Amino acid sequence: MVMSTKKMGREGAASGDTVGDSPIARLCVKHGLKMTGQRRVIARVLSEAEDHPDVEELYRRASELDSRISVATVYRTVRLLEEKGILERRDFGGGRARYEASENGHHYHLIDIDSGNVIEFENDELVGLLAKIAAELGFDLMSHRAELFGRRTAPEKKKDAAPEDGNRSSPTGRA
Amino acid sequence: MVMSTKKMGREGAASGDTVGDSPIARLCVKHGLKMTGQRRVIARVLSEAEDHPDVEELYRRASELDSRISVATVYRTVRLLEEKGILERRDFGGGRARYEASENGHHYHLIDIDSGNVIEFENDELVGLLAKIAAELGFDLMSHRAELFGRRTAPEKKKDAAPEDGNRSSPTGRA
DNA sequence: TTAGGTGCAAACCTTTTGCTCTATT
């Protein structure tokens, strides 16, 4: 099985015309969205994200690039992009929705239910099995999704690894 | 009086003894939980549920059986049972968590992308593989979900299962 | 008896929204 960290989104300039736009910003343009400065920044943050940031985290990252952005805008933008199919919303538990660019390629998620960490992986055997199952049911598999929720196996006593995300688990300790 | 893992719809006495308890109530006992009247009722509602009720709905159903139950208790109970692994929380979007007995057997969804029909299926091989994958990553698999999106293979015309729920599942729900 | 459960209502969190002002097209 291949574990991946996730694709990089290299970036260009932050403002101005379309040439320097991030991949996601370009998608926005393609979808006919009005490109405000805020949207460009948020799009850039999303393009550069290698994890599954929640809104709060997106807001923090966006604010570093442009402090004139409000959370409400992040919420609105993220919602808009999801409707356009540019973003995908995920819920790994913890109460907040997390976002990921649709263009990030196919992979699966294993969520550590204690820490909230998300591990991405690919697995050909899984793909094969799912395709086989679909075939047995009379279907051609077009796409699929699988999410595993697990807890670290006992013996190993690794110290808390750095979260792959900026997201900590739920405020109430709930996974 | 040993019951199978399938659900049973009837209930006996509401007081102390275990004989009339619902399958889930018995699981609670097995887990060493103190069995209050409220918990018995909620357990029964859960055992009888064939859908994925949210807390509000559970509360409504439980209230019909015993009006002395509060929403807070439903929330607390449902959370407790989830931690015990007796219940599984699902999120089909829409903002509220929905619950389902773990004993209902893990099923997966295959969505016909042309018709929107949802076919449920079980597959032990898949469970095994997912558990194996989790193990390889150093985790014990606690729960998981998998959704397949497919298109009917040319000639075959299989009868498809009824949608399992009135709940529309969101593309990015969680398990 | 006593640790733990329950009700009620207030508190909490995340997400949405009304309104006014601003910026993109």
Place this chain on the structure above:
DNA sequence: AATAGAGCAAAAGGTTTGCACCTAA
């Protein structure tokens, strides 16, 4: 100029919790 977007803050749900009172074991 017209229209969609942004900010701010208040509102809106869903879920949790403090506290005093009960209850199963």
